[in-house]
Amino acid sequence: MPELPEVETVRRGLQPLMEGARFERVEARRGDLRWPLPKDFVKRLEGQTVTGLGRRAKYILADLSSGEVLLMHLGMSGSFRVAQAGHEETPGDFLHERSKSAAHDHVVFHMSSGGVATFNDPRRFGCMKLIARGSLEQEPLLRALGPEPLGNAFDAAMLAAACTGKQTSLKAALLDQRVVAGLGNIYVCEALHRAHLSPKRKASTLAGRKGAPNDRAAALVEAIRAVLNDAIEAGGSSLRDHRRTDGELGYFQHAFRAYDRENAPCPTRRCPGIIRRIVQNGRSTFYCPVCQK
DNA sequence: CCGCGGGCCTGAGAGC
DNA sequence: TGCTCTCAGGCCCGCG
Numbered sequence: 001m002p003e004l005p006e007v008e009t010v011r012r013g014l015q016p017l018m019e020g021a022r023f024e025r026v027e028a029r030r031g032d033l034r035w036p037l038p039k040d041f042v043k044r045l046e047g048q049t050v051t052g053l054g055r056r057a058k059y060i061l062a063d064l065s066s067g068e069v070l071l072m073h074l075g076m077s078g079s080f081r082v083a084q085a086g087h088e089e090t091p092g093d094f095l096h097e098r099s100k101s102a103a104h105d106h107v108v109f110h111m112s113s114g115g116v117a118t119f120n121d122p123r124r125f126g127c128m129k130l131i132a133r134g135s136l137e138q139e140p141l142l143r144a145l146g147p148e149p150l151g152n153a154f155d156a157a158m159l160a161a162a163c164t165g166k167q168t169s170l171k172a173a174l175l176d177q178r179v180v181a182g183l184g185n186i187y188v189c190e191a192l193h194r195a196h197l198s199p200k201r202k203a204s205t206l207a208g209r210k211g212a213p214n215d216r217a218a219a220l221v222e223a224i225r226a227v228l229n230d231a232i233e234a235g236g237s238s239l240r241d242h243r244r245t246d247g248e249l250g251y252f253q254h255a256f257r258a259y260d261r262e263n264a265p266c267p268t269r270r271c272p273g274i275i276r277r278i279v280q281n282g283r284s285t286f287y288c289p290v291c292q293k
Numbered sequence: 294c295c296g297c298g299g300g301c302c303t304g305a306g307a308g309c
Numbered sequence: 310t311g312c313t314c315t316c317a318g319g320c321c322c323g324c325g
Contacts, residue, residue, distance in 0.1 A: 003318060034301080034320085058319080076319055077303075104303085123302045125319060141320095168296060177320080184318055239318065259318095282298065284316085 002074040004149070004182030005231035005252065007058045010080050013245025017082060017115025018050045018062065025110040033106065034075060034127035044068065044130055045109075057145050057181035068130050071141065075125025082245040085114020117245070145181040149224050154180060156221050159206060160213035166203035170220075171280050173203035180224070186237060186259045187227055189286045193258040194223035196268070198292045199278075199285045230255065258286040266291060 002010070023045045031037040038044070049065040062070040107119040107128065119126070131139050146162060147154040162179045163170075173179050174188040183191070192199050197216060206217040231237060236250035239260075244250055253260075257267045258275055266273035266288040273290030 006318075073319085075302095076317070121302095122304065123317090123319095125302070166295090172296080175319095186318055237318075281296085 002058060002078065002236075003184035003187050004058060005187070005228055005234075006236035006250065007060060007074060007182075008055055008232050009236040009244055009250060010074065011053060011055045011060050013082055014060070014080060014117055015053050017084065017111050017113045017117060018109070019053045020050065021111040021113035021115070022047065022049045023109060024112050027108040027110075028106070029108070030106040030124075033121065033124050034073070035129070037107075037128055038130060041128070041130065045070065050111075056142060057148070057177060058184075059142065063133070067133050069133050069136055071127075071129045071131055071139070072119075073127045073141075075121060075123060075127070077123040078119065078121035078126035080245045081118045081120060081247065083116045083118075144178050146176075146178050147180060149180050149182055150228055154221065154225075156213035156217040159221055160217040161207070161211050163203040163206045163217075164211040168203055169199060169280055170197060170201045170203050170206070171199035171285050174224075175281075175283075179203075182228075183224065185283055186256070187224075187231065189259045190227045190257060191220065191224045193268075193287060193292060194227055195219045196291050196293065198289075199280060199287050201293075258288065261286060 026042045026045045028037055028041050031041070044066065045064070048068075050062045051065055052063040054061045054063070058073060060072045062072070064070060101120055101122065104120045104122045105118050106121055106124070109117040111117065119128075129141070136142065147158060159180065163173055166173050170192060171188060174183050174191065175185065189199070195216070197220060206214065206220065208214050231252040234250055234252035234255065235244055235248065237253040237256075238249040238251070239253060261275045262277040264275050266275055268288065268291045271288060271291040273288040275286055275288055278285050278287070
């Protein structure tokens with residue numbers, strides 16, 4: 001599922017019940033996620049207070065009073081479902097849908113706030129890890145990540161520098177989390193469409209001589225920021241069965257301009273193009289061959 | 294070092 | 310209805 005906007009939406013959904021609250025009881029029903037949960041996972045969490053809930057790229061990071069950090073990744077199909085204190089989950093479609101997937105409820109956090117957060121992940125590409133805060137800098141999963149696209153450090157100069165000399169396509173470069181951290185297949189397609197840049201263009205063409213950024217780099221940075229901000233505001237995208245923690249659907253999928261729109265007319269003003277689907281590095285790319293150069 | 298393809302899993306949907 | 314095939318929002322790893 002989840003790229004930066006979806007992960008940020010999940011983080012915001014978890015915040016009210018987790019931040020400042022204690023893990024009263026933790027259920028590790030299935031430990032064989034992307035990597036096995038540590039054997040003492042439950043013991044190291046129970047009794048700890050969450051002092052802050054943050055995000056880096058597509059990782060959610062919970063700071064614990066023990067000095068450890070709980071790192072969580074949703075993989076392709078992971079999601080959290082939240083139940084508030086004293087409230088049964090609302091009956092109806094969501095409950096029905098949930099009953100189908102209860103077999104994939106792998107980890108359950110019972111918080112002192114009274115809230116319960118349930119991690120569901122059919123494909124089990126997600127992961128959870130406990131890391132000492134002092135060694136967070138050395139954590140292999142985080143160490144090589146590039147800049148946060150919504151942070152101040154990310155600008156045209158930085159993007160151009162990261163792409164200098166890259167022989168690969170712009171599409172592949174933007175999917176590379178070392179170049180910029182948090183984009184996935186959807187938002188790369190959407191950002192390139194907004195910037196009117198072809199996904200097949202060489203990444204190195206974002207920089208002029210000496211690696212100086214050109215107008216394409218500037219346009220791409222603006223497009224990335226805009227699409228991520230728009231998507232966060234819409235609560236992320238809901239494809240297939242993914243939902244927000246409150247069971248509501250994000251609705252940014254209705255605003256896609258290129259992704260999953262093969263053969264539809266290009267939405268760029270006065271562009272006569274038709275959205276095409278191609279495969280790059282084994283993944284679908286959607287783009288307009290007319291206005292994306 | 295770089296870029297690419299395989300593999301990890303399950304489920305939904307299309308086509309027969 | 311049921312089978313088979315393809316595809317899916319991610320990312321580590323090994324290969325050349």
